[in-house]
Amino acid sequence: MLLLRSHLLPLHRAASALPSPIYHRAWLLSTSTSASTAPFSLEDYLVAACGLHPAQALKTAKKAFDQASKHCNKRAFEEICWSRLKSASNPDAVIALLSGVGLSSADIAKVVVTDPLLLRASPKNIGPRLHALRDRLGLPTPQIARFLGVGSRALRTCDVGPKLEFFISFFGSFEQLLAIIKKSDRILQVDVERVIKPNIALLRQWGLSVRDIAQVCSQNSWLLTYRLDHVKELLLRAEELGVPRSSRMFKYAVSVVSNITKEKAASKLKFLKSTLGCSESEIAIAVPKIPSILALSEELLLRKIQFLIKEVGMKPQHIVERPVLLAHSLEKRLVPRHCVMKFLQAKGLLSSKMGFYSLAQIGEKTFKLKYIDSHKDSVPGLADAYAAASAGVVPSGINFEHLKIFQSFLFDGASATHAH
Incomplete structure (x- = not known):
C-alpha cells in the first residue's frame, strides 16, 4: 500500500x-x-x-x-x-x-x-444477469443491446432480470418499459417487493386501476419509487384539488401533484384566479375538470388565455367554464383551427354561429375530414395551409395577424398549384 x-x-x-x-x-x-x-x-x-x-x-x-x-x-x-x-x-x-x-x-x-x-x-455478477436476459426473459439480441444502452447501470448493481420481467408485464411491453427507463432508470434500482408492489397496492386502494397506475407512471415512474408515506401524501394532495377518487380525472391529478410541489400548485391557482378574474370557488370548479393545466407554466397559460380573449374573442368567464381549452396546444391546435374557422366563415362555408370551443374539441381525424377534406375542391390549398399552420409556420405569439398570414399562404399555395 x-x-x-x-x-x-x-x-x-x-x-x-x-x-x-x-x-x-x-x-x-x-x-x-x-x-x-x-x-x-x-x-x-x-x-x-x-x-x-x-x-x-x-x-x-x-x-x-x-x-x-x-x-x-x-x-x-x-x-x-x-x-x-x-x-x-x-x-x-x-x-x-x-x-x-x-x-x-x-x-x-x-x-x-x-x-x-x-x-x-x-464478470461473476453480470454474467448470469446477461444470460438471464436472453434465457429467462427471452429477449432477442437487438432488445438486449437496446436495454443495455439505457439500463447497464442497473445490470452492474443488481439482479435486473426479475425486475424487467415484472415491469414488462406491468407496463405491457418491452418497448414501453424501455421508453420509461430512457427517462429514468430509478425503478430498476429499488426493491420490487419492498417498495414497488406496496406503492401499487396503495394506489389501487385509492381507486386507481392497474391500467391507470401504469399510465400515470409511464410519465412519472419515480412515483413508484417513493416511500409509502410520501405516496399517500401525494394522493391526499390530489384529493385536495377537489378531484374525488371516483373521478376519471383523479389519475391526472395524481400525475400533476407528483410533478409539482404544493407551493407551486398554490401559486398556479392564484395565477389563474388573478389572470382570469375569477373567484376561488370558480377555480375550485375549473381545476378538477382538467387538473393537468396546473402542470403548465404561467407563461404558456398566459399566452393561451390572451389568445382566447384577444384573438378568439372569448370572455374570461367562458374560459373558466371550459378550462380544457387551456390544455390544448396553442401552436398545433388552437391557432390553426381558429384560422380555419375564420377563413371558412369569411368564405361563407361555415356558419357564423359556429363557436370556437366546439371546433377546438373535435378530434383531429374528424376535424380534418369535416372541415378540411370536404372543402378540397372549393378551396384547393386549404389542406396545405392547415398543415403549415399546424407545423408552426403561422406564428403563435399574441397580437399577430395570423388569419392574413394563413390566407396569404393559402392563396399563394393555390396560385402555385394552378400555375403548375
Missing part, C-alpha cells in the same frame, strides 16, 4: 497542474512492479478493443473517471483504479460476455460509450 500511495501521490500532484483531459488519462495508467510491463491505459484500450476514435475514447475515459470519482471515496477510488482496470483482463472478460449474448462489435462500442464503468463490473 505504501508503494501504491508513493506512486499515486506524485501522479495526483502532477495531474492537478495539468488540463483536465490529461489528468483523466493519467489516473487510468498503472505501473507494474516490473519495469518491463507496459502501463495499461483505458483510453488506448477503448481504441484498440472497442474501435473508438481517439477523441471519443478520451471523452469516454474522462466519463469513466467522472462517474467513478462521483460515487467513491478516495480509498474505494484507488481500489477501482487498481483492481479491475490495472490490465485488460477484466474489460476483456466483460466484452466477451457481451459478445456471448450476441452483441456485435458496434453494439458493444455503443454500450461502453454510454457506460464505460461496465468494463470494471464483476
